[in-house]
Amino acid sequence: MFPSDTTPCPDTRDALLEAALACFAKYGYDATSIRLVASMAGKNSSLIxxxxxxxxxxxxxxxxxxxxxxxxxxxxxxxxxxAQVPAGPMAGRARLRAHIRKILREVDAHFDASDPLREPASRLWLSELQSPRHEVRDLLQARMEPFVREARACLLAVRPDLTHEEVDFWGITLHGSCIHHALMGEITGLAWTSADPSLSLDTMADRLADFTYHGLSQR
Known part of the structure; x- marks a missing residue:
């Protein structure tokens, strides 16, 4: 049953989640209390x-x-x-490029400046990526798993001789490069002053795919 002193309206749950997002992002997990979240949402704390x-x-x-x-x-x-991947020698590169573009698009969606959730979500994501809490480790792992699986397949399509350890190393390097380019444009522009901050995702994907493909092809 619902708490006797209040009746939830249809958007109560979302209001609590958005208030919790703002609190966790601003104050961190330990300093955020149920009472604080409820107060920000304008709801009874028993609803949490x-x-x-x-x-x-x-x-x-x-x-x-x-x-x-x-x-x-x-x-x-x-x-x-x-995306349709052509057959032949360039199939590995095409698959790699499609994967890179998807990563860039995902990062772009998470850090879209026009999204009202962007600022608190960015803070919380970056905090969790540095030190994941046990409450959400499985959620993060499940979210990352298809990207990791596809990265491994792309790398092996280009270099089937790579060991499991080498595949994981280059997969981490690949994903790190994609995230850095998509996310760190403003800060890297302070040092790399001639870099173009307005590169499209397609152009960025082409360049990163070429860099990765040719680097892996060197034996």
Missing amino acids: SYYFKGKEGLYREVFRYLLTHFSAKTSAEDAQGP
Whole structure:
């Protein structure tokens, strides 16, 4: 049953999640209390126990909420199916390029300046990427798994002789390069003053794919 002193309206759960996102992003997990979240949302704190079973459940659902929100922004292109990859010697490069473009598009969606959730979501994502909490480790792992699987397939398509350790090393390097280029444009521009900050995702994907492909092809 609902708490007797309040009746939730249809948007109560989302209001609590958005308030929790703002609090966790600004104050961190330890300094955020259930009472603080409820106060920011203008809701009764007992509703957090009702919907989320406590603070840990609330934190976990904030990440589910973010994953759903940002996945929806890229689902239209994904619904068209995977890019057509030509057969022959360039198949590996084409697949690599398609994968890189998808990573760049995902990062762009998460850090879109026009998105009202961008600032708090960015803070929370970066905090978790540095030191994932146990409450959300499985969610992050599940989100990353298809990207890791495809990166391994792309690398082996180019270099089938790579060992498992080498594949993982180059996969981490590849994803790190993509995220750095997509996310760190302003700060890198301070040092790399002639870099073009307005490169399209397609151009960036082409260049990163060429760099990776030719680097892997050197034996």
